[in-house]
Amino acid sequence: MVDFEVLVIGAGIVGLAVGRELAESGFSVGMLEKNRRYGLETSSRNSEVLHSGIHYPPDSLKASLCVQGNQLLTSLLKEYGLMYLPCGKLTLAVNPEEEGNLYHLKQQGEKNGVPGLKLLSGTHLSQIEPEIKAVSGLLTPTTGICNAHQVMDFLAEKFRQSGGLMGLNSRVTGIEWTGHLYRVSVLQEKVETYTACAVINCAGLFCDDVSRMLGLVYRLYWAKGDYFSAHNCPRVKHLIYPLPSSDSLGIHVTPRLAGGYRLGPDIQYVEKQTNPYPDEKGNPGYGVDAGKDKIFRQQVGYFLPGIEKAEIFPETYGLRPKIQGPGEPFQDFIIKEEKERGFPHFINLIGIESPGLTACLAIARLMRKFF
DSSP states (O other): OOSEEEEEEOOSHHHHHHHHHHHHTTOOEEEEOSSSSTTOSGGGSSOOEEOOSTTSOTTSHHHHHHHHHHHHHHHHHHHTTOOEEOOOEEEEEOSGGGHHHHHHHHHHHHHTTOTTOEEEEHHHHHHHOTTOOOSEEEEETTOEEEOHHHHHHHHHHHHHHTTOEEESSOEEEEEEEOSSSEEEEEESSSEEEEEEEEEEEOOGGGHHHHHHTTTOOOOOEEEEEEEEEEESOOOOSSEEEOOOOSSOOOSEEEEOTTSSEEEEOOOEEEOOOSSOSOOTTOOOOSOOOGGGHHHHHHHHHTTOGGGGGSEEEEEEEEEEEESSOTTOOOOOOEEEEGGGGTOTTEEEEEOOOTTHHHHHHHHHHHGGGGO
């Protein structure tokens, strides 16, 4: 007897979206999460931005899933009255040399199907955001801000209402393919074994470890990003971004849903840890480097000079599971069934970093093609 038609490993926002999608489609779905609660890692430690899709090469999964996911998630937030700030985003060229890159970003966004893109002159920018200093900017009106915790609570409840079963404090320790089903070993109060016709690896920071249990090797990097809170910050109405670098969207200014502003994240590749965040057992995680305040002021000060007068304080940090290493070119999401390597109905989601939150509902819909 098979315990579940589908087992989802990992209950971050992508795992929750996938579980809800399949449970609502009539599958018997189990979800395994090693932490005491869902969404305690990457999903709850990010900028909570609904990205438009301008940053990713045309025909990439990141581009298509981001644009579709933005539409799906925005519709869900509005339909169910979840917290949402449709503030739009301004990406800035702070000098004439950067304007060519800004124009390229607009062209790329248009190829990806991002609606409403508009180039703004420095004069127009100063009218709508007087505190900003830039020669031109790109407006992306579909960019917004949500409350990721609230979205995850919603998805988890819909998953349960549809018959899904979630096991918390359930660390997967082994996976075996018998030739017709998967046996998944799980450490709970004792080691338990669950069987499933299909397994979906949504383990985020630990997706490579889960994949390796079947001998499937992927190289994954961890990129840490620190955030600072800004008090008495110059007032802005939009998300304010610099032009992106090859491996980061840059330190940006995010208005908070409850008021105030957040600066960040930066990017710093770090060694992997078993317990990456502070926990109830006294594990300290990595911590925020308070000494970065001068760097944050300098980076943001290029386009928001008034930040020099603001008070900024270390807030939190997040970790991104990246396929792309330091200095390497763009790497797309890996979303694939591993049947060619002998594991039918084992679906790997590798390197689901930004725009993973934005794309979560679109990724969930993509799972339908495997069933």
